[in-house]
Amino acid sequence: MTADLGGGFSDADGGPVRHIPVLLSEVIAALAPKPGQVILDGTFGAGGYTSAILAEGANVIGLDRDPNAIAGGQALVEASGGRLTLIQSRFSALAEHAPAGGFDGVVLDIGVSSMQIDEAGRGFSFQKNGPLDMRMSASGVSAADVVNRAKVSDLIRIFGFLGEEKQAGRIARAIEKAREKEPFTTTRQLANLIELTTPRKAKDKIHPATRVFQALRVFVNDELGELAEALFAAERALKPGGRLVIVSFHSLEDRIVKKFFQDRAGKAAGSRHLPEVHDKAATFAPVGRPMVAASDEESAINPRARSAKLRAGERTSAPAGTDDLSIFNLPNLAALEKMGS
Template identity: 75%
Template sequence: MAADLGGGFTEADGGPIRHIPVLLKEVLTALAPEPGKVILDGTFGAGGYTAAILDAGADVIALDRDPTAIAGGQALVASRGGHLALHHAQFSNLDQFAPDGGLDGIVLDIGVSSMQIDEAERGFSFQRNGPLDMRMSGAGVSAADVVNRAKVSDLIRIFGFLGEEKQSGRIARAIEKRRANEPFRTTRDLAGMIEIVTPRKAKDKIHPATRVFQALRIFVNDELGELAQALFAAERSLKPGGRLVVVTFHSLEDRIVKKFLSDRDGRAAGSRHMPMVHERPATFEPLGKTMVSASEEEAEANPRARSAKLRAAVRSQAPAERDDLSIFDLPDLAEINRMGG
């Protein structure tokens, strides 16, 4: 069974990694790109969505926080005669790149890009041995910093919440014991220890290290915080009638998108104890089905697509609301970045 990496990539145990744009047909249907429209691709990666949007006649503003992706996309920029602008930036700042009249569409594909997985020195994959890094931008706290310096209680929180790892306590304590004698330096070093502590059972569909690696990657790159800020930025950047399309690959990301769209649908907040006394103007209205998943045919051809979920909405004329992270119920993990333990 392939490991869940995000971004339309699969990592079979010992096998090759290949790029397959997930839900491409559904993404294009939701975005409705055409000549005269300006679409922002906030997660350029290998350029799969961007190329298809350009082929439909729309202009594209594309962003990626990874300088490798920016370098790799220059040939596509050169071939499109000014219809593609590619910027090195985090998608949480996408509103800084929106034209004065607003955007006609925004697509976000939340996951890992091909360059990050293919290059062992980036440290994203335990199938390709390399430094325990995982930084998409190449800057800031690395996965090795977290594993070797974070308090055990913080590791438990990271693995338990961001990786949904049931054995987070056992793994964290084993890390503490091992690093006292020798620090973790490589991806296979960490993955091998996890496999010893939590051996793979015959019924297990994924490698025992998969959830821990997911958690470290999400934490190191603040992926949930980035997604939340990107949704606020999208609300500010889309023109009335503009479309927001987000493809996620695990429950934490999908939950954030779902909560945001639910909060922005105009229904008043209330409970069985407090009656609803007013409604807020909706800033987004649902587009099509509440959630779209891959067809049986796509899931069979691309195992990675099985966990993909697409949510889409149309921007109304109501003014953007204030940023409020409390709607997502995210734990405060920021202090762990200080590595106080």
């Protein structure tokens, strides 16, 4: 997964990293799975969280939008003795797979896995040349579609907001000029152009293409929208006392999770300019500290953990709130997705 947009980038997005579940002990402590419970692992990946949850005696329904992850998890399904079910699905649809009484826990590890980065054919990494793809579900608009067809103004918005790339305008204009001669088809082709356009300085810790590649991946997979919808879905699908545990890796994701839990904490976000502010029933109570980060020891072993942040809440008996995306203050990037239609 990419590192923190707030200023802690690493080259984990570009090079191979053996997949290690991030904040595993902290996730299990926050979920507190028990024998007989049903836990939803919305980002199955390589099954790191799922394996630990099964070891605690709970049953797991695992989701992943990547068909390769589902195929790779069949051995664990067979070994689980009927306690694991895997489904190819976006985690925003998790409520559709809830048992009659609701889930006892939901865990989400947001973003791309190191397995996907390691597969050159998926196009997530610029250090392994491959097709400029980046689609987790292998369908829909690809990164090449965006780079070759989006207007410069749209590229600037994508790179600037989703990647916080300060040179978004310069890079977007360079892409426009280059694609007139030859369309972008590979990761190395795009990375080389970015490196020529914004050369890496000696003090820089990351490759100049890191933020652009991150922005494209987030946009192509609608990762922020998926996360927001998944939070609402988890609120509907969890039974009272059920735990929601989210591990995020950059500031945009963490900001969405933080705002969700703040909004669901029981007090309306008031303003001194409004005469009345009414409290509302809390749908989540905090679990542990407001935010848990990886230890120095874990970060040293697993570079992917350096920017990880865990937030958790326990579902109350209050009715679920409304699916109001305005609480996240996200820009409207949906119109750009029409490029692939």
